[in-house]
Amino acid sequence: MTQTHIRVFQHTLFLSGVLATLSVSLAAVDWHKTPAHVPLWWNLHAHPLLWVPRWLGLLLLPVLTLLVPCSLYLILSLWDGSIKNHGEESKYMLSQIILLPALFLFTVQSFTIVPAAMSETHDLGARLFVATVAVWLLFWFGKIILKLEPNILLRLIAPWETTNSSYWSNVYFIASRIFSMAGESLFLCAWLVPIGWPLLLVFLICLLGPFVAMWGVSYAYSQHSGPDQSLVNQASPQQTDT
Structure with a gap:
């Protein structure tokens, strides 16, 4: 890949890092108000089923928000030599594929995991x-x-x-x-x-x-x-x- 295209993917990883940092910040705002154990898994009716320590329940998705895009980037850069011949639009869309898990996990963390951890019922x-x-x-x-x-x-x-x-x-x-x-x-x-x-x-x-x-x-x-x-x-x- 050219230096321009490498920068495109690097910017994508940077955005993933920003989302991961925001996820941690959201969890840290009311950290001490959150119970020592929070739910990590829920049953069919969205009631808590599996409880874990607070640090694991609130920090797991932020870590994955950065780890998954980095893993996708490594897979593409190390095992797929064909992408260097892709057009500009395809490379841009590949960067969106890499960023997609971070966007999904950030949304889940912000609007479902953190609210469930801090609610009285802990329902998802x-x-x-x-x-x-x-x-x-x-x-x-x-x-x-x-x-x-x-x-x-x-x-x-x-x-x-x-x-x-x-x-x-x-x-x-x-x-x-x-x-x-x-x-x-x-x-x-x-x-x-x-x-x-x-x-x-x-x-x-x-x-x-x-x-x-x-x-x-x-x-x-x-x-x-x-x-x-x-x-x-x-x-x-x-x-x-x-």
Whole structure:
């Protein structure tokens, strides 16, 4: 990667560090007013199930807010040499993929974990948590992948390679629509479906369903794609717009 592109990813890691610091600050504001033990896990009805020491319950997500983006950056920089040939737009979207876990974890920490630790009942804001997953991990993720070129991270969505150069753009156009629609559906269900088994089932279907659907699409498309130019070397951001 060029120095310009390295700075883009470094800025992303810096933003992750800022979010992690803000998460710690939010937990520290009322630290001494928080019980010595706080919930880390909740049951189907959002009632506390697993209790841990305060430092673990309030600092776990801030640490992950920085650790997960750094891990993604290392995976891309060390194990995926193809990203140096990506276009400007794809590299920018890759930086958004790296930042996405930090945004999600910061939101969860700020609006569900800390309020639950400091409330009298310690119940989790289940609807807000599900809505957060819908916005960041499904809807926004779906928007980002539409502009991405082939990379190691997105093999989780489409693991089957093919020699057809249109494979990536076609499959990820479908993936973008599926993930975005799943996010929209889950966001609505977060406020309408009863908390408990109904909300859990909807949550699992909307979260895991897009991956299962895309594995099927990826496999089917790879079996019916004819020989063409190399997928990794020829895919470009412009292909995703067609």
